[in-house]
Amino acid sequence: MEGNDHMTKSQAAMAFQELSAQLRHEGLLSDVLSVQAALRGDYGEIFFAELSGADMTMHEITTGEEQEMFFHAFYVKPEAKALLLLSGTYAPQIAQSMRALTAELDDMAQIVGLTARVADNLSPEEIARCLRGRNSCFVKDAGMLITGRSVSEAVTGAILLEKAAMTHILAKKIGGAKRVPLFSAALMHFIYQKKYSKINLRAETEHAQAASAPAADLPVQTARESEIRAEIVAYGRRLQEEGLLQGTWGNLAVRLDEAHMLCTPSGLDYHMLKPEDIVKVELATLGYGSQRKPTSEKRLHRDVFAARADVGAVIHTHAKLCGVFAAARKSICCIEGELRQLVGDEMRCAGHALPSTKKLSRVALDALGNRNGCLLMNHGVLCCGADLERAYLACKAAEAAAEQQLGL
Numbered sequence: 001m002e003g004n005d006h007m008t009k010s011q012a013a014m015a016f017q018e019l020s021a022q023l024r025h026e027g028l029l030s031d032v033l034s035v036q037a038a039l040r041g042d043y044g045e046i047f048f049a050e051l052s053g054a055d056m057t058m059h060e061i062t063t064g065e066e067q068e069m070f071f072h073a074f075y076v077k078p079e080a081k082a083l084l085l086l087s088g089t090y091a092p093q094i095a096q097s098m099r100a101l102t103a104e105l106d107d108m109a110q111i112v113g114l115t116a117r118v119a120d121n122l123s124p125e126e127i128a129r130c131l132r133g134r135n136s137c138f139v140k141d142a143g144m145l146i147t148g149r150s151v152s153e154a155v156t157g158a159i160l161l162e163k164a165a166m167t168h169i170l171a172k173k174i175g176g177a178k179r180v181p182l183f184s185a186a187l188m189h190f191i192y193q194k195k196y197s198k199i200n201l202r203a204e205t206e207h208a209q210a211a212s213a214p215a216a217d218l219p220v221q222t223a224r225e226s227e228i229r230a231e232i233v234a235y236g237r238r239l240q241e242e243g244l245l246q247g248t249w250g251n252l253a254v255r256l257d258e259a260h261m262l263c264t265p266s267g268l269d270y271h272m273l274k275p276e277d278i279v280k281v282e283l284a285t286l287g288y289g290s291q292r293k294p295t296s297e298k299r300l301h302r303d304v305f306a307a308r309a310d311v312g313a314v315i316h317t318h319a320k321l322c323g324v325f326a327a328a329r330k331s332i333c334c335i336e337g338e339l340r341q342l343v344g345d346e347m348r349c350a351g352h353a354l355p356s357t358k359k360l361s362r363v364a365l366d367a368l369g370n371r372n373g374c375l376l377m378n379h380g381v382l383c384c385g386a387d388l389e390r391a392y393l394a395c396k397a398a399e400a401a402a403e404q405q406l407g408l
Contacts, residue, residue, distance in 0.1 A: 004056055005044055012039055012047035015039055016047075019037060019051070019082075019151050022152075022155045026159050026205060026243070028375075029052075029053075029086070031052075033089075034050065034083070035050075036049075036051075036085040036086070037049050037060070037082070037083065038052055038073075038074070038082070038083045038214050038388060039151070040081050040313075046070065048070060050179075069122045073145065073147060074126040076128050079149055080147040080148060080306045081148065082148045082149075083148075084154050084157075085143070086143055086144055088144055088161075088162040088165065090162060091138055091161060091192075092141075092142075093144045093170075093363065094118070095141070095142070098138075099117070100116065101115060101118075101164060101168060101182075102114065102115050102179040103116075104171070104178065104179055104378065105164060105318070106165055106188055106378055106379045107160050107249050108160055108164040109180050109184070109185035109188050110159065111153075111192060111247075112134060112154060114182065115134075116136060117130040117138070117163060118130070118140065120140055121140065122139060123150075133147045136157050138161075144158060146161065152247070156247030156248075163246070163320055166395075167324050167391055168327075170406055173407070174324070175328055178327065178328065184352070184354055187354070188195070224256070227342055228256065229276075230264060232252050232263075232388070233275055233278070235252060235315075236273055238392070239315070239395065240270040240271065243316065243320060243398075244318075244319045244395055245317055246270050247337070248266075248267050250315070250380070251263060252313070252315050252388070253313065255313070256284075260280055260283060262278050262293050263278070263279055263295050263298055264277075264278065264279070265294060266294060266295050266296055267291075270386050277292055279292055279293075279295075283302055283305065286302060297316055297360075299360075300314075300364060301356070303361035304361075304365065304382075308368075308384065312385070313384065313387050313388040313391040314383070314384045314391060315383050315388075315392065315394075316381070316382050316383075317381050317383070317389045318380040319395065321403050321406060322347070324377055325349065325402055326376060331343055331346055332346065332347035332401050333346045334401055335387075335397075338397075339383075339397040339401050342372065342393050342394050342397035343373040343394045343398050344372055345371075347373050347398055347401065348367050348368075348369070349367065349375040349377065350364045350367035350368075350377055351364065351377060352373055354375045364382055372385055372394040373391075373394050373397075373398045374396075
């Protein structure tokens with residue numbers, strides 16, 4: 001759709017179908033979990049859809065009396081292009097038992113805010129109160145109300161708010177989750193809203209425009225570099241499909257040679273990722289020339305390679321069950337059997353540090369030791385291996401170990 005055209009009904013239908021597929025894949029839409037969604041075009045036209053199972057009922061909203069809640073939510077969040085009202089599995093429990101949920105993981109702090117409030121109902125006053133300064137909220141007897149500047153951002157918001165609810169509830173089994181330090185949460189939310197997320201919004205536009213364009217020529221590469229680029233794309237998508245990565249969160253890096261590594265770019269959703277998007281970074285300087293901006297965690301990857309000569313690949317994820325332990329600031333211990341061979345006897349939880357800092361590298365390396373994985377406090381998980389396959393298997397093993405210890 002061109003920027004100066006009104007959204008047509010067929011374009012809205014295609015967007016809703018894509019939305020349905022993403023929500024169904026994430027377990028947020030099924031035969032028993034329905035979703036109400038609204039999309040807004042550049043000229044204020046609003047389309048509404050009720051999604052349930054394999055069915056979709058869609059129509060254009062033309063009056064203020066029809067679906068008043070969506071009109072008011074768009075009014076409160078003028079930058080929003082997509083709205084979702086959905087249940088989830090854990091979110092209703094938070095909505096019924098709390099007034100607000102504080103951010104206990106970095107990703108919620110970034111995309112939602114320092115807290116997610118609970119609306120008593122869907123009245124204009126409650127919507128305004130709960131969305132003020134935030135992108136999403138819980139709603140009693142409904143679940144979650146999510147806003148996004150794009151369909152992808154709305155889906156990611158739904159995934160992360162449901163994940164935040166799950167984390168809070170499951171962490172009670174191991175002593176309870178701890179909130180992200182207030183200053184860190186505020187800083188991360190500010191950076192995401194003002195800078196980081198705009199990269200992904202631009203990328204979505206470029207991705208749509210380039211969908212039918214011929215593939216661009218890549219710079220001259222060795223066969224090994226071309227192979228690694230393709231592998232990073234493949235493993236990134238696999239990790240996202242398996243729920244170990246959400247949206248743009250998480251990153252992968254592979255040691256290319258003594259002087260360079262290849263890593264994922266900053267702020268680009270994995271379903272958009274192409275081999276030419278992978279960034280070649282100098283290990284000594286972290287320089288990358290005129291390429292896409294690399295992951296903000298490039299320093300962490302470089303420092304793991306520097307400290308561990310046996311490591312050829314590093315994966316940082318925001319895996320859901322490992323995130324429960326990271327939020328509770330507890331290690332995953334007593335790992336046995338095949339999982340122990342893949343990840344080590346223990347997944348220690350590193351101390352707190354802001355993302356992308358020297359301190360994060362320091363505390364992560366201390367927790368990692370000679371093992372293949374560690375937890376990052378209120379953040380996620382870091383796994384490594386001789387190659388991408390082994391690092392990927394370590395990620396899977398870590399999540400399986402977390403599942404076992406939570407008794408799920």
